[in-house]
Amino acid sequence: MLAMQSLRGAVKHAGSGPRLLFAVRHVSSSSQHFGRARPLSCTDTDQPKVLITGGLGQLGVGLAKLLRRRFGKNNVILSDIRKPPNHVYHSGPFIFSDILDYKNLREIVVNNNISWLVHYSAVLSAVGESNVALAKEVNITGLHNILDIATEHGLRVFVPSTIGAFGPSSPRDPTPELCVQRPRTIYGVSKVHAELMGEYYHHRYALDFRCLRYPGIISADSQPGGGTTDYAVQIFHSAVKTGDFECNLRSDTRLPMMYIDDCLRATLEILEAPAESLLSRTYNINAMSFTPQDLTQEIQKALPDLKVTYNVDPVRQAIADGWPMALEDSAARRDWGWKHEYDLSELVRTMLSHIATSNQLAQAS
Ligand SMILES: NC(=O)c1ccc[n+]([C@@H]2O[C@H](COP(=O)([O-])OP(=O)(O)OC[C@H]3O[C@@H](n4cnc5c(N)ncnc54)[C@H](O)[C@@H]3O)[C@@H](O)[C@H]2O)c1
Known part of the structure; x- marks a missing residue:
């Protein structure tokens, strides 16, 4: 059952596409809130219908996998402006969606009866500094489209924020x-x-808006998309492949980081949290903090021959120097039970074993 809606709004067609003119109010019914203890089901039709924008980046494919296990394969649609690799195309519904095309986005929401929208499209920190106009368009104009469409159609909308939302x-x-x-x-x-x-x-x-400030996210299967914390993913691949890694941040740059499984689980948890438990709509989440030197030492426990050299990128270093070293996340722990599972040693163990397994599979095929 979708939320009860009372339309007080109308749309006008102007500029780049139709725009929200008045408020669309919706009153949540309790049946839209899925408790955390709810068992996994792939057959239930009374499930949210989820659209993930920017789904081919570092996080989207993993999130689609998690949500499909929870809500059923056909209830989660992955979208992007890029062509998906074969294994993603065959893993569940995928469609083209450019978040700058308001009309196309609205058509997708209406035709697919979307009830939850996970907005992952973005231009990340390092890429954004090299193309400010693109970052403005995707991250600001695109966000406006998402919020207007979500409001117009009474959607629950998740937008990730970041440690980058803080400054010096x-x-x-x-x-x-x-x-x-x-x-x-x-x-x-x-x-x-x-x-x-x-x-x-x-x-x-x-609007049922939900937002988490993600730390730098570390994943084995998907490549990062041009952020300041990318080194913490790349070092693992280099450690396994060549044993040499050139780090573009100073050895003592301490930043908050999180393993992807914790990040995606947090996203599912806040999406499912009863609205009345959310005393805030934007939460910090924290797991671990480390420097390139800490990470190197931890990897060297398994791969002692790893050699790391430093060639500092002044743009990335300046960004990192203004970012948090750790996030205070007691509100998330209190309101919806957030708890991280991966610390630095567990992260390193998991990443190395994932990369070793995928390398073996690649060699065998
Ligand atoms: N990965 C992290 O460490 C991290 C940390 C904090 C916050 N986040 C946030 O999480 C979200 C997902 O991050 P990610 O690492 O997967 O990003 P990513 O850069 O890897 O992927 C972003 C995706 O957006 C798509 N995109 C770009 N322009 C688009 C457009 N006009 N229409 C539709 N799609 C478009 C790109 O094709 C790309 O696949 C982002 O909002 C990001 O800000 C990520």
């Missing part, structure tokens, strides 16, 4: 939920904008 004037160790946010990257500015716009739409139009 924020307290850094740990960074509280509420503090000064003056980032100095277009990525950070656009994510603060997303947090504020989402919360504003929640208060103004009762």
